[in-house]
Amino acid sequence: xxxxxxxxxxxxxxxxxxxxxxxxxxxxxxxxxxxxxxxxxxxxxxxxxxxxxxxxxxxxxxxxxxxxxxxxxxxxxxxxxxxxxxxxxxxxxxxxxxxxxxxxxxxxxxxxxxxxxxxxxxxxxxxxxxxxxxxxxxxxxxxxxxxxxxxxxxxxxxxxxxxxxxxxxxxxxxxxxxxxxxxxxxxxxxxxxxxxxxxxxxxxxxxxxxxxxxxxxxxxxxxxxxxxxxxxxxxxxxxxxxxxxxxxxxxxxxxxxxxxxxxxxxxxxxxxxxxxxxxxxxxxxxxxxxxxxxxxxxxxxxxxxxxxxxxxxxxxxxxxxxxxxxxxxxxxxxxxxxxxxxxxxxxxxxxxxxxxxxxxxxxxxxxxxxxxxxxxxxxxxxxxxxxxxxxxxxxxxxxxxxxxxxxxxxxxxxxxxxxxxxxxxxxxxxxxxxxxxxxxxxxxxxxxxxxxxxxxxxxxxxxxxxxxxxxxxxxxxxxxxxxxxxxxxxxxxxxxxxxxxxxxxxxxxxxxxxxxxxxxxxxxxxxxxxxxxxxxxxxxxxxxxxxxxxxxxxxxxxxxxxxxxxxxxxxxxxxxxxxxxxxxxxxxxxxxxxxxxxxxxxxxxxxxxxx
Numbered sequence: 096x097x098x099x100x101x102x103x104x105x106x107x108x109x110x111x112x113x114x115x116x117x118x119x120x121x122x123x124x125x126x127x128x129x130x131x132x133x134x135x136x137x138x139x140x141x142x143x144x145x146x147x148x149x150x151x152x153x154x155x156x157x158x159x160x161x162x163x164x165x166x167x168x169x170x171x172x173x174x175x176x177x178x179x180x181x182x183x184x185x186x187x188x189x190x191x192x193x194x195x196x197x198x199x200x201x202x203x204x205x206x207x208x209x210x211x212x213x214x215x216x217x218x219x220x221x222x223x224x225x226x227x228x229x230x231x232x233x234x235x236x237x238x239x240x241x242x243x244x245x246x247x248x249x250x251x252x253x254x255x256x257x258x259x260x261x262x263x264x265x266x267x268x269x270x271x272x273x274x275x276x277x278x279x280x281x282x283x284x285x286x287x288x289x290x291x292x293x294x295x296x297x298x299x300x301x302x303x304x305x306x307x308x309x310x311x312x313x314x315x316x317x318x319x320x321x322x323x324x325x326x327x328x329x330x331x332x333x334x335x336x337x338x339x340x341x342x343x344x345x346x347x348x349x350x351x352x353x354x355x356x357x358x359x360x361x362x363x364x365x366x367x368x369x370x371x372x373x374x375x376x377x378x379x380x381x382x383x384x385x386x387x388x389x390x391x392x393x394x395x396x397x398x399x400x401x402x403x404x405x406x407x408x409x410x411x412x413x414x415x416x417x418x419x420x421x422x423x424x425x426x427x428x429x430x431x432x433x434x435x436x437x438x439x440x441x442x443x444x445x446x447x448x449x450x451x452x453x454x455x456x457x458x459x460x461x462x463x464x465x466x467x468x469x470x471x472x473x474x475x476x477x478x479x480x481x482x483x484x485x486x487x488x489x490x491x492x493x494x495x496x497x498x499x500x501x502x503x504x505x506x507x508x509x510x511x512x513x514x515x516x517x518x519x520x521x522x523x524x525x526x527x528x529x530x531x532x533x534x535x536x537x538x539x540x541x542x543x544x545x546x547x548x549x550x551x552x553x554x555x556x557x558x559x560x561x562x563x564x565x566x567x568x569x570x571x572x573x574x575x576x577x578x579x580x581x582x583x584x585x586x587x588x589x590x591x592x593x594x595x596x597x598x599x600x601x602x603x604x605x606x607x608x609x610x611x612x613x614x615x616x617x618x619x620x621x622x623x624x625x626x627x628x629x630x631x632x633x634x635x636x637x638x639x640x641x642x643x644x645x646x647x648x649x650x651x652x653x654x655x656x657x658x659x660x661x662x663x664x665x666x667x668x669x670x671x672x673x674x675x676x677x678x679x680x681x682x683x684x685x686x687x688x689x690x691x692x693x694x695x696x697x698x699x700x701x702x703x704x705x706x
Contacts, residue, residue, distance in 0.1 A: 166207045212696040226251035228660040230296040234671040247284040248670040252663045256645035262702035267691035274307025320668040322443040328488035332481040349376045351418045365400040388436040435481040453666035455509035459516040508658040510643045
């Protein structure tokens with residue numbers, strides 16, 4: 096013990112106290128085992144599988160939910176399908192949910208997106224099947240891979256009086272874009288999407304092949320795109336020598352600022368000093384409506400900043416005469432051009448809405464353009480030339496008597512316009528045509544045999560059923576009494592039993608007498624509806640015509656049926672042309688080799704998946 100060691104103590108305990116020795120060894124062994132187990136568990140917890148659990152099964156609810164969300168991301172944000180193969184994208188998904196495994200791009204292009212297409216197509220067909228009339232628009236375009244496509248869109252009014260638009264298809268069209276071929280494409284679309292309108296109205300641009308195609312289809316009617324019509328007149332004006340000279344000067348100036356980073360930086364600083372932050376010069380694009388007017392308007396707005404930039408030392412020594420500022424005379428000419436074309440731009444933007452009726456605005460807008468383009472004594476030679484060019488083109492459009500009559504009916508049935516833009520003679524003729532249309536059934540207006548048409552001014556119950564009034568010119572025999580009449584009598588008897596005394600007797604008789612006293616023939620109903628409709632006030636131009644018809648369709652059931660057929664037609668083929676911008680993003684250089692079928696599905700889902 097004197098040496099400070101523990102060996103003698105251990106020997107003493109083992110020899111003199113064996114029980115204590117065994118307990119000590121057992122405790123030491125147990126502690127060692129627990130330490131080893133703790134080290135093993137700690138080591139095991141550091142593994143990824145032990146920390147996050149096993150991977151999701153491919154068909155599990157969670158995995159399918161994430162996969163579908165990625166598909167929606169590809170469609171909504173117009174991303175290439177190959178994005179799922181990107182290293183950064185995979186790392187992001189791994190960070191968000193390490194248990195999820197991303198399928199390859201083949202799964203998205205060949206399985207998921209086609210499935211989403213089919214699901215959406217079912218909903219689109221269901222909505223179209225409930226439409227009384229479906230109007231179509233169509234237009235063609237070419238991809239970066241020089242593949243020709245033709246897009247067909249639809250528009251109809253739902254039973255709830257909402258305007259609904261769909262992109263139906265975007266199909267490859269390698270053959271010549273003749274009128275006959277275009278007609279075949281539209282006819283196939285009509286069949287594929289189960290559109291029951293026999294000869295649906297068609298809206299397209301004014302190209303000759305579209306006109307021939309509409310004639311082959313028998314479209315009733317074929318309406319030229321109104322903004323396209325205005326643009327044709329504007330293009331004639333812009334091609335005049337005096338106008339094109341001004342445009343050329345501004346184009347060179349804008350081009351200089353787009354090419355020179357130094358000039359662009361100085362101009363940005365000058366615009367900020369003048370309180371016009373983030374405004375830049377824009378260049379016109381020949382295929383884009385109103386872009387020339389936009390270019391001139393922006394130049395005139397930024398003219399002080401442009402002038403200050405061109406006079407700055409770092410810029411002035413690098414410019415030539417061709418990129419100099421417009422002089423005072425040329426600036427006045429540019430202002431005249433913008434002033435003349437401003438209305439055309441405003442109209443184009445107004446009729447491109449897809450939530451309000453627009454075909455009914457054609458006649459009012461034509462009159463507005465004619466009034467605005469009328470020559471006045473203070474017009475400059477430039478203004479006179481532009482106005483004459485626009486009017487000379489516009490006055491050759493929408494001239495057929497059949498189309499004029501159709502557009503008059505659309506305008507009259509829009510409570511925002513009614514007869515304001517129709518002459519007294521045109522107004523009476525239009526009402527007369529509507530009456531004949533309703534009486535003959537040529538407008539495909541069907542008042543159900545089990546619906547009752549209330550006379551104007553009659554009290555309308557909160558949740559009405561609109562049965563057809565029976566023709567009382569021939570009283571039916573007791574054996575010919577319809578089920579509807581028996582049900583009505585039972586209802587009146589039930590009401591009678593709830594009352595007591597004289598009130599029950601006289602009220603019951605009054606109901607019978609009132610029912611018998613108001614039979615109306617179809618002709619009388621038509622005349623009465625038209626009479627009451629004439630008395631209705633116009634609504635403001637900001638109001639929604641469809642909301643008005645939703646509130647008043649019970650009072651005017653016959654006219655409402657025609658309104659639903661007429662007001663669904665767009666005044667423009669822009670719905671089909673808007674596909675171009677999405678298509679341009681989808682069929683980019685990175686994705687130029689996409690199969691036409693996938694392009695069709697991506698565009699369809701992009702435009703309709705929110706249904």
